[in-house]
Amino acid sequence: MIDQERPLIYGYMRVQRSQTDEELLALERGLQLFATSEGYRYATTFQEFVPGCTRVFRALIAELTRVGGHHVVVPTMDHLALHPLLQIHLLMKLELDADAEVFEVIAS
Structure with a gap:
């Protein structure tokens, strides 16, 4: 499969002040x-x-x-x-607004 044929996936994460560059x-x-x-x-x-902010989420x-x-x-x-x-609200927003599916790397 050619690289361009693979579907795109975007990452999203919240950054905490205590996280180091290495952790990120x-x-x-x-x-x-x-x-x-x-x-x-x-x-x-x-x-x-920014804690509690969804500006970047909306940009996603x-x-x-x-x-x-x-x-x-x-x-x-x-x-x-x-x-x-x-x-649940944000998952539904992604699904309804962008028909997006969310995957989790580490099951919580």
Whole structure:
């Protein structure tokens, strides 16, 4: 299969102030390894730096819509939100607004 034929997948993660550059790089590598092992073409990582903010999350939805992407990978579902109801809300937003499926690298 040619690289261009593989479906795109985008990474998303929330960055905490306490995380080191090495920890962030390891998380991003995990997203990229997941993409490769599952047959996706890794596009980029969207990183949310402001707690409680969804600006980057909304940018992810806009990008998915713009390119017709339908796949997102996160290190854990906690990167969407810590509260289970908010996780469900954001998962539904991705599904309804971008017809996107979310994959988790590490099952929580």
